[in-house]
Amino acid sequence: MGGDFQPVLIVPKEKRGPVLKRCTFGCLRGLHALNVTNGCSHYCVYCYARGYPQAPPKGVVELYVNLPSLLVRELDNPRRRVRPQLVVFNTATDCFQPHPSIQEITFRAMEALLQRGIPISFLTKGEIGEGFFDLFKDRRELVRAQIGLVSLSEEYWRRFEPGAAPPERRLQNIERLRRAGITAEVRIDPIIPFLTDGEEEMKALLKALRELGVRRVTLNYLHLRPAIEDNLRRELGSVWERVLRVGYRNQPWRKVGTSTRSKLLPRPLRQRGYERIVSFARSLGIEAVICSCKNPDLRGGLCIPPEWRARYPQQLSLFSSSRGVQRQPNSSRMERTLSSS
Numbered sequence: 001m002g003g004d005f006q007p008v009l010i011v012p013k014e015k016r017g018p019v020l021k022r023c024t025f026g027c028l029r030g031l032h033a034l035n036v037t038n039g040c041s042h043y044c045v046y047c048y049a050r051g052y053p054q055a056p057p058k059g060v061v062e063l064y065v066n067l068p069s070l071l072v073r074e075l076d077n078p079r080r081r082v083r084p085q086l087v088v089f090n091t092a093t094d095c096f097q098p099h100p101s102i103q104e105i106t107f108r109a110m111e112a113l114l115q116r117g118i119p120i121s122f123l124t125k126g127e128i129g130e131g132f133f134d135l136f137k138d139r140r141e142l143v144r145a146q147i148g149l150v151s152l153s154e155e156y157w158r159r160f161e162p163g164a165a166p167p168e169r170r171l172q173n174i175e176r177l178r179r180a181g182i183t184a185e186v187r188i189d190p191i192i193p194f195l196t197d198g199e200e201e202m203k204a205l206l207k208a209l210r211e212l213g214v215r216r217v218t219l220n221y222l223h224l225r226p227a228i229e230d231n232l233r234r235e236l237g238s239v240w241e242r243v244l245r246v247g248y249r250n251q252p253w254r255k256v257g258t259s260t261r262s263k264l265l266p267r268p269l270r271q272r273g274y275e276r277i278v279s280f281a282r283s284l285g286i287e288a289v290i291c292s293c294k295n296p297d298l299r300g301g302l303c304i305p306p307e308w309r310a311r312y313p314q315q316l317s318l319f320s321s322s323r324g325v326q327r328q329p330n331s332s333r334m335e336r337t338l339s340s341s
Contacts, residue, residue: 008041008061010099015064022146027304032084036105037064040093041068042125042164045235046190049092068108070205075116075275087113089122095119096126101130114139123148125164128173133180140181148187151196174212186214190222193247193265195271210284220271220291224248224263257322268296
């Protein structure tokens with residue numbers, strides 16, 4: 001857990017309405033998704049979901065204790081016309097938060113889907129519990145794993161992702177998934193301009209990923225939303241003023257994806273940054289894909305590759321009614337910037 005991690009109050013809550021909901025945005029469009037909690041104990045300072053009107057206050061996570069039973073009921077409903085094509089975990093939270101009750105609900109939900117031959121995809125910055133690897137190993141062809149990892153810096157982790165698993169634990173996730181026969185992908189998102197996109201930091205990260213067999217990463221620079229800007233200013237202090245605010249100060253608010261208002265890093269800065277990262281990744285045999293959902297003005301790719309959609313027929317409706325690194329030295333540019341704040 002992070003150095004600034006705070007105790008979490010887990011509030012049991014009964015889920016109301018359908019568990020599986022159809023995504024209507026970006027590369028997830030048409031797929032079904034679920035979230036095992038409302039709120040997240042990782043407390044990432046840039047998390048857009050913390051700004052949702054229904055999000056609980058920091059320190060509180062609502063756990064949908066009846067989610068597995070509702071999910072089974074939906075999946076086994078005789079009125080169901082077709083199976084979900086792919087079920088995506090975590091559009092607004094993380095199913096591998098460091099609490100046993102949360103991981104138990106996650107396990108039961110994933111088990112129900114995999115037992116029925118339904119593919120799953122998950123993105124996590126947490127630590128995957130022991131039992132999951134045996135579960136995944138038995139149905140490896142149905143599991144698509146993404147690990148969120150922006151930097152190997154401990155200082156970055158403590159400042160930006162205080163409740164998430166430390167970088168070395170996330171690298172262990174990748175290694176253990178590989179032993180289970182699953183090649184994990186990595187989402188390098190959000191890249192923090194002038195902080196985590198430096199040559200030293202990015203090369204260290206990509207080299208570590210190559211050593212673990214990672215062959216595909218998705219890239220995205222941070223984009224701001226009004227509801228999260230106060231969190232960044234309050235929780236980052238001078239780092240916000242010195243690093244982040246400078247990059248976005250003169251940018252207009254615009255609609256990006258489903259967001260009503262967002263600010264993007266200026267296109268020339270993003271484009272040059274992506275080109276550097278893509279070029280170095282290519283030299284290591286890693287495919288680096290720019291997230292098209294969050295970069296509508298650049299040529300990008302899909303977070304869910306087309307081949308995953310092609311494995312199974314397109315599903316129209318759920319119901320009939322319609323996959324150890326050494327700590328980096330403190331002398332890096334990013335360590336100096338963070339430690340001086």
